[in-house]
Amino acid sequence: EIVLTQSPATLSLSPGERATLSCRASQSVSSYLAWYQQKPGQAPRLLIFDASNRATGIPARFSGSGSGTNFTLTISSLEPEDFAVYYCQQRSNWPGTFGLGTMLEIK
Amino acid sequence: QVQLQESGPGLVKPSETLSLTCSVSGYSISNDYYWGWIRQSPGKGLEWIGSIYHSGSTNYGPSLKSRVTISLDTSKNQFSLELTSVTAADTAVFYCVRTRSSVGYFDFWGRGTLVTVSS
Numbered sequence: 001e002i003v004l005t006q007s008p009a010t011l012s013l014s015p016g017e018r019a020t021l022s023c024r025a026s027q028s029v030s031s032y033l034a035w036y037q038q039k040p041g042q043a044p045r046l047l048i049f050d051a052s053n054r055a056t057g058i059p060a061r062f063s064g065s066g067s068g069t070n071f072t073l074t075i076s077s078l079e080p081e082d083f084a085v086y087y088c089q090q091r092s093n094w095p096g097t098f099g100l101g102t103m104l105e106i107k
Numbered sequence: 108q109v110q111l112q113e114s115g116p117g118l119v120k121p122s123e124t125l126s127l128t129c130s131v132s133g134y135s136i137s138n139d140y141y142w143g144w145i146r147q148s149p150g151k152g153l154e155w156i157g158s159i160y161h162s163g164s165t166n167y168g169p170s171l172k173s174r175v176t177i178s179l180d181t182s183k184n185q186f187s188l189e190l191t192s193v194t195a196a197d198t199a200v201f202y203c204v205r206t207r208s209s210v211g212y213f214d215f216w217g218r219g220t221l222v223t224v225s226s
Binding site: 001034036042043044045046049055087089091092093094095096097098099100101 | 169209216219
């Protein structure tokens with residue numbers, strides 16, 4: 001089973017700043033990685049799939065990059081609604097697995 | 108717009124069977140896609156439980172495989188989860204989801220339902 005390690009566990013930033021979140025896989029997942037956003041009391045929402053493709057309706061300030069074992073989610077300029085928990089997920093190997101998340105909080 | 112909605116008891120006794128149903132609107136589950144369940148608990152994070160293809164074939168995660176059954180009811184446009192012999196460790200928020208493949212990304216989610224295992 002592939003383990004996904006997300007860092008940092010918590011990221012404190014202000015609106016307007018740039019956020020960089022990391023996800024590292026225990027073995028290569030090629031580009032088969034997604035990012036989700038979860039707000040309190042809500043289900044996760046798919047943001048990015050196949051490492052760099054934005055899902056339907058996702059703003060352009062969200063971008064993903066990486067391949068193999070190292071991936072990054074970047075939010076170019078934080079909006080107030082972006083403060084949430086972010087998870088990565090791989091679908092390269094069965095079973096698909098999730099990271100434990102990065103909490104993005106307002107500084 | 109595809110919408111999923113979980114329903115079922117919020118409290119289950121230890122050793123009993125947890126049963127949840129997901130009602131789907133905006134799409135016929137018999138047309139395509141895999142339909143599945145994910146749970147989220149403070150201790151284990153997000154965990155994929157299993158999925159069922161529109162044809163009825165199933166795929167279960169390794170940790171729960173011996174206790175899980177997922178089934179379809181196309182006449183009601185619903186699918187269901189049964190988890191047997193539950194313990195307190197099974198307490199979690201359960202989400203029903205849609206995905207394009209047996210190991211896929213999850214593009215539509217229900218709002219989630221909290222199931223507590225306690226006597």
